[in-house]
Amino acid sequence: MGKEMTLYEDLQWRGLIKDISSEDLIEKLNNEKLTFYLGTDPTADSLHIGHYSTFLVAKRLQKAGHKPILLVGGATGLVGDPRGTGEREKADAKVIESNFGKLKAQVEKLFGIKCVNNYDWFKDVNYIDFLRDYGKYINVNYMINKDLVKRQLEIGISYAEFSYMLIQGVDFKHLHDEYGVTLQIGGSDQWGNLTTGIEIIRKLTGEEVYAFSIPLAVDSQGKKMGKSEGNAVWLDINKTSAYELYQYLYNLEDSMMEIYLKRFTFLSKDEIEDIMKRHLEAPEKRIAQEALAHEVVRDIHGEEEYQKALEISRALFSGDIKKIPTDQIGKIFSKVDHINIKDSENIVDFLANSKICSSKREAREFISSGSIYVNGDKIDSLEFAINKESALNGRYVVVRKGKKKYFLGEFIDE
Numbered sequence: 001m002g003k004e005m006t007l008y009e010d011l012q013w014r015g016l017i018k019d020i021s022s023e024d025l026i027e028k029l030n031n032e033k034l035t036f037y038l039g040t041d042p043t044a045d046s047l048h049i050g051h052y053s054t055f056l057v058a059k060r061l062q063k064a065g066h067k068p069i070l071l072v073g074g075a076t077g078l079v080g081d082p083r084g085t086g087e088r089e090k091a092d093a094k095v096i097e098s099n100f101g102k103l104k105a106q107v108e109k110l111f112g113i114k115c116v117n118n119y120d121w122f123k124d125v126n127y128i129d130f131l132r133d134y135g136k137y138i139n140v141n142y143m144i145n146k147d148l149v150k151r152q153l154e155i156g157i158s159y160a161e162f163s164y165m166l167i168q169g170v171d172f173k174h175l176h177d178e179y180g181v182t183l184q185i186g187g188s189d190q191w192g193n194l195t196t197g198i199e200i201i202r203k204l205t206g207e208e209v210y211a212f213s214i215p216l217a218v219d220s221q222g223k224k225m226g227k228s229e230g231n232a233v234w235l236d237i238n239k240t241s242a243y244e245l246y247q248y249l250y251n252l253e254d255s256m257m258e259i260y261l262k263r264f265t266f267l268s269k270d271e272i273e274d275i276m277k278r279h280l281e282a283p284e285k286r287i288a289q290e291a292l293a294h295e296v297v298r299d300i301h302g303e304e305e306y307q308k309a310l311e312i313s314r315a316l317f318s319g320d321i322k323k324i325p326t327d328q329i330g331k332i333f334s335k336v337d338h339i340n341i342k343d344s345e346n347i348v349d350f351l352a353n354s355k356i357c358s359s360k361r362e363a364r365e366f367i368s369s370g371s372i373y374v375n376g377d378k379i380d381s382l383e384f385a386i387n388k389e390s391a392l393n394g395r396y397v398v399v400r401k402g403k404k405k406y407f408l409g410e411f412i413d414e
Contacts, residue, residue: 005269006030007064013269014262016057018188018213021198025183025210029061034210036061036183037069037175039118039168041077042099043091046236047106049248050225052296053217053263054187055111060266061185062113069179070107071171074100074119081164081193082148082157106236110300118171134170137203138196146192165196172197176209188213217263220253235300241331242301246309249293250286254279257288265295319400321376326393333398333408341397341411344387347372347379356399356407366401373400 008026011017020026028034038058040051047055058068077096080088104115143149143165149157168190175181184194194211201209217225225233233248234240240248252260257279261272279288297306308325312332315323324332339354350356351363351372364382366372372379374390375398388394388411397409 007060011057011060015259016053016060016214016263018215019191020212021195021210022208024208025212028183028210029064029066033065033067034061034183035067035069035179035181036185037071037172037179037181038185039071039073039076039171040103041073041081042096042103043077045099045102046234046239047103047110048225048235049233049245050217052235052300054185054214055107055113056264056266057185057214058113059111066183068111068113069175069181070111070113070115071175072100072103072107072115072117073168073171074117075122076118076164076167076171078119079160079164079167081168081190082152082161087152087156087158087161102236110235116175118167118174121174122167122170130170134166134173134200137200138166138169142199143196148189148192165193168193169196169200172209173200173204176201176205176207182209184209184211186211186213187216189216220256237301237305241309241328242297242305243309243312243328243332245300246293246297246306246313249296250289250313252289252292254283254288257292260292261288261295264292265299267291267295315376319373319376321398322392326396329392329396329398329408330410333406336406336408339397339407339409341386341409344385346382347374347384347386348382350386350409351399354407354409356401371402374398376400 005013008017008029011029036058038054040047058070062068074096077099078091078093080091100117100119104117107113107115143162144153146165149162149165152161172181172184172194184197186194191211191213194213198209198211201207219225233245249260258272258276261267261275265272267275275288275291279285293309294306297309308328312324312328315321316332337356339356341350345353347367348360348363351366352358352360357363357366363372367379367382370378370380374384374386375392375396384390386397386409391397391409391411395411397411399407399409401407
């Protein structure tokens with residue numbers, strides 16, 4: 001057992017430091033109590049798994065005695081930040097306002113972080129004063145050399161998105177003046193915006209403040225784990241259930257396990273090394289994936305929801321569909337072929353009419369070979385009836401054809 005790591009050493013070991021504005025920050029992180037902030041724009045009504053790693057860094061700093069503030073950008077969300085790939089669509093002010101309220105409630109519940117809205121201090125700012133008080137201090141050459149801006153200049157960037165980093169820099173200045181914030185953290189794609197705030201504060205006050213960036217959470221193909229990439233897994237349980245989150249984590253590739261255990265959990269170095277040792281000895285047991293799913297689902301949704309997700313997973317694996325809570329059936333099977341059922345039918349007719357089987361003959365063959373299951377029960381009778389009595393809660397009929405092909409039938413009232 002080696003000596004205990006400092007906070008900065010732990011962040012480095014976990015792969016959570018990309019850029020750092022000054023070596024002086026290392027000592028301050030390890031030995032001082034800083035007030036810091038991180039920001040997100042309310043472009044959606046929930047955080048997603050791509051945010052989670054960054055927010056856990058805030059939680060790690062908080063556990064070490066530093067004080068976090070979350071800025072949800074009601075103002076910057078209306079402007080849009082450069083992505084390097086093209087202009088964002090113009091945001092709807094009412095949607096942004098609604099999203100702010102939902103994100104504020106979510107963050108305060110999940111992470112216990114104080115939440116502020118930059119619209120509160122920007123809504124009454126005079127444009128001329130803004131240009132005079134802040135625009136004079138940031139050189140255009142400085143701005144166009146920022147990575148995302150430089151990339152987007154090649155295809156065109158609006159003045160609004162070009163100005164985004166200046167607005168975020170003013171945020172840092174405001175929070176520095178109002179709350180004594182001396183550190184900003186954010187994803188590595190935000191580095192240009194983070195350093196602009198440092199520059200504004202230095203030029204206006206002569207004081208030194210700090211920033212460090214965090215590598216973006218990516219999947220095994222190197223794509224961002226975020227909604228803009230079309231693969232969002234939301235932290236809101238009503239958008240992504242605890243079971244769906246569990247399944248997402250449990251099915252991640254072996255090659256990413258050590259990275260994710262370091263970044264997405266509070267497990268210690270010794271614990272992670274032990275998990276990876278046992279995982280590599282028997283990868284088919286998915287020991288690392290189970291540990292990751294347990295830590296993340298429990299942290300976000302609590303132990304009870306984790307246990308429910310685990311029970312549902314075991315029920316699906318064993319084929320015992322009746323153990324799944326009926327209020328979860330629709331969500332769990334939301335991505336399989338859906339069949340609306342109006343009337344009772346013989347199983348053979350049902351399989352053929354719903355196109356689960358190509359014909360009545362094929363339906364009879366599948367039943368005779370023991371390859372049709374209804375609500376977890378193998379069907380061996382050609383006379384079995386699909387009706388509300390055989391449905392789960394009088395509503396759902398989960399059909400399995402073969403080993404893995406599922407269909408969801410649902411009785412509807414006309």
